[in-house]
Amino acid sequence: MNRDDNRKRLQEETFDICIIGAGASGAGAALDAALRGYRVALIDRGDIAGETSSRSTKLIHGGVRYLEQAIKKLDLAQLKQVRHGLAERRTVIRNAPHLxxxxxxxxxxxxxxxxxxxxxxxxxxxxxxxxxxxxxxxxxxxxxxxxxxxxxxxxxxxxxxxxxGQFNDARYALALAHSADEAGAAVVNYFTLTDFVRENGQLTQAIVQDQLTGETFPIRATLFLNCTGPFSDSIRLLANPALDRRIxxxxxxxxxxxxxxxxxxxxxxxxxxxxxxxxxxxxxxxxxxxxxxxxxxxxxxxxxxxxxxxxxxxxxxxxxxxxxxxxxxxxxxxxxxxxxxxxxxxxxxxxLLRDHEVEHDSESGLLSLLGGKWTTYRLMAQDAIDRVGELLNKPAIGTTELHYLVGGETYRFEDWQVLQKHYNLPTDVCQHLMQTYGDRAERVAQLTAERSGLREKLAESQPFIRAEVVYQVQQEMAVTLRDVLARRWRLELSDWQLTSQIAPLVAGLMATELGWSSQYQSEQIETYQTLLRSFRTQAGLTTERVTTARV
CATH class of the missing domain: 3.30.9.10 (D-Amino Acid Oxidase, subunit A, domain 2)
Structure with missing residues (x-):
């Protein structure tokens, strides 16, 4: 995914649909729509899966609790939800077996x-x-x-x-967005929607601001789909202030x-x-x-x-x-x-049931995909894009059920041994690369052959290597420290202290790839480390543990 190329497309092209929000439902809808042949833009005010979709329990499930409630209350709606979840559980694992x-x-x-x-x-x-x-x-x-x-x-x-089922939620959403990009969607992170432009009451343009450059410009599309999860009401009310809150x-x-x-x-x-x-x-x-x-x-x-x-x-x-x-x-x-x-x-x-609804506001034309959960993201996206096809008067059949995501099509975990043989990387690194990047793992390993310094680990206790940061910037649209440490890897979620320790090393690699000034690099490190300290304070964990981890 190339942010600059996609950003240029957003300025120059007119799309069938502009999807706002690149979490599970938004990225899933973008892939579904692109595979049906629609011209698709996908934007998010932050990173891909920067909010709710990267902070789940990491389970793919039908819902044991829902089943109990369905039986106790003879609730067929909850029972249907369980059946859908269990069916989608198979599909989620099939389409990205590395994740x-x-x-x-x-x-x-x-x-x-x-x-x-x-x-x-x-x-x-x-x-x-x-x-x-x-x-x-x-x-x-x-x-x-x-x-x-x-x-x-x-x-x-x-x-x-x-x-x-268990999965890596942030990387799964990233694989959806990356797959949508390869199917023809224009995917851009750190783009904030500030307003809409209307003709005869109907939305025709989204005014967006690039959070990295400050530049503002319109995105032209026939339809706009709101996939912002808990923030859906803010987009709905921006499109039509007369609407009632739904979330x-x-x-x-x-x-x-x-x-x-x-x-x-x-x-x-x-x-x-x-x-x-x-x-x-x-x-x-x-x-x-x-x-x-x-x-x-x-x-x-x-x-x-x-x-x-x-x-x-x-x-x-x-x-x-x-x-x-x-x-x-x-x-x-x-x-x-x-x-x-x-x-x-x-x-x-x-x-409250966590099922979903596709809402069409006829006054503004805005579509909103409301509610839902990770397990059924594909069904949610399918329902939304079915509605898009009706409104565009260009119906097409969805094909996401059997579509492998980036990294999944030829994945075999055993291929970590091939990586080790060809690139002489440690066992834990090779296994980590396979489980993180799937059949794209060799693209990361290849960077270590081109630049030997990139084969070094960032922390002795973890399998992360420097080449991954370069790959994540070049191919996965990582533009901030947190993009790498919280979402491309999941280190922020699992170890605040180690995350803070390796942040300067990651920043140095990103600075080289993105052309950061030394001042901007220092600001990125200080801002992020301050954020991590605040997490510890608010959680009541005021003292750092003793660690022997070397970075």
């Missing part, structure tokens, strides 16, 4: 009855999943459960094992603990907390993510961050399920996101 895979989850239970109840529910879950490639779950006795996860509490009676934002946070917390490749599903939520503890790389919370959130002008009370809540929730609860000083990072729940008459955010 998504099955994950085993354990639910410790404390009585025979509780185990039977969970087993029946998860057997139904597997039944609705149909004949897919996921392993089948089962009810484990105490010894079997402890064998899979030695850190579980000895107070449990047994545990129920089942499988769902009820909900904040969810995660804390990050050492991998040793679980000592397992399995995750934990905590099916019910004191306040009726579902919480997961999930291995991700060399860490464990624990979340999520679910509370109303109204301060959309500020990034949702982990707060001290939320750290305590999640540690307290985890306590009954582990033999030893981690200390607060073991929390290494955390992150928050905002769910885009559609307004409902239901009482609280825990019971």
């Amino acid at each position: 998504a895979h099955p994950l085993a989850l354990l639910t410790p239970v404390f009585s025979w009855f509780e185990g039977m109840y969970m087993s029946i529910g998860l057997a139904l879950y597997a039944f609705f999943a149909g004949h897919d490639s996921f392993p089948k779950g089962r009810w484990l006795n105490k010894a079997e459960a402890l064998d899979k996860m030695p850190t579980l509490t000895p107070q449990m009676h047994s545990a129920v094992l089942y499988y769902d 009820r934002p909900s904040k969810g946070v995660h804390i990050v603990l050492p991998r040793e917390t679980l000592q397992s490749d399995c995750a934990i599903l905590i099916p019910k907390t004191a306040d009726g939520r579902v919480v997961f503890a999930i291995p991700f790389g060399d860490k464990v993510f624990v979340g999520t919370t679910d509370n109303d959130y109204t301060d959309l002008k500020h990034e949702p961050v982990l707060e001290a009370v939320e750290v305590d809540y999640l540690l307290d929730t985890l306590r009954p399920y582990l033999a030893k609860t981690p200390d607060k000083n073991q929390v290494q990072a955390g992150f928050g996101g905002i769910r885009p729940l559609i307004v409902s008459s239901r009482a609280d955010t825990k019971t």
Whole structure:
């Protein structure tokens, strides 16, 4: 993806559709539309997946909670949602196998009855999943459960094992945007929509400002599709101030603990907390993510961050399920996101359905894709682009179900050995490159052959190498430190201290590629390190842990 080339296209071309927001739904819609032959522009005020879509629990699932509610309340709408989610779970993994895979989850239970109840529910879950490639779950006795996860509490009676999907959300969204770009879409990040231009009440142009240069100009399109998730109402009201608000934002946070917390490749599903939520503890790389919370959130002008009370809540929730609860000083990072729940008459955010709706405002012509969740992003995009085809009077059939994303088509994890043979890189680096870039991994490795200094690791404890930063700038539209450290890699999410330590090294590599001045480079480093310190302070983690990591 070349930002300068695409930026020029936005100035010169007229598009069938301009999609606002490059998260899961926006990037997914851009790929769908481009594959149908429409002329597509995709813009975002920040980075690709810079908001909610990079801050999920990293699960692809039908929704165990939704199934329970569907059966208890005989709610066919929720049951349909579960079936859709389970069907899409297969597709998400098939289309980007380097970024998504099955994950085993354990639910410790404390009585025979509780185990039977969970087993029946998860057997139904597997039944609705149909004949897919996921392993089948089962009810484990105490010894079997402890064998899979030695850190579980000895107070449990047994545990129920089942499988769902896990994925790298930010890189999945990036793969969608990159695939859309290669299908012909003009994709540009850091473009803020400031206004619309209308003719006879209908939107004809979007006035945008380039956040990197300050330049303002119009994007011309026949239709505009709002895919801004929790920020959808701001775009809707900009297009038509008479509209009612439709989104009820909900904040969810995660804390990050050492991998040793679980000592397992399995995750934990905590099916019910004191306040009726579902919480997961999930291995991700060399860490464990624990979340999520679910509370109303109204301060959309500020990034949702982990707060001290939320750290305590999640540690307290985890306590009954582990033999030893981690200390607060073991929390290494955390992150928050905002769910885009559609307004409902239901009482609280825990019971709001996270399904989706394609809204067409006939007065302005704006389309808005509202609500939804990561697992069903493709169905959401398909519904939205079906509507686009109707309004353009140019219907075309979607083909995303069987379309491999960038990096996925010829991916084989075993090919890390080929990388190692050809480029003599360490085993952990080669495996990391395959799981991050898929069948494009050799393009990164090739940079190390062209410039030997790029083969060096940025931190001894991590597999990240300098060549990746160059590749991410050249091919993945990374333009800020946070683009690299929070989204192209997931280091900011998992280790604030190490992120701060390697930020200057990453900035130096980016400065060379992007032509930063020494002053701008210093400002980038200071701003980012100050942000990371503020995260620690707000989470109540005032002291840095002792580390032997070398950078």
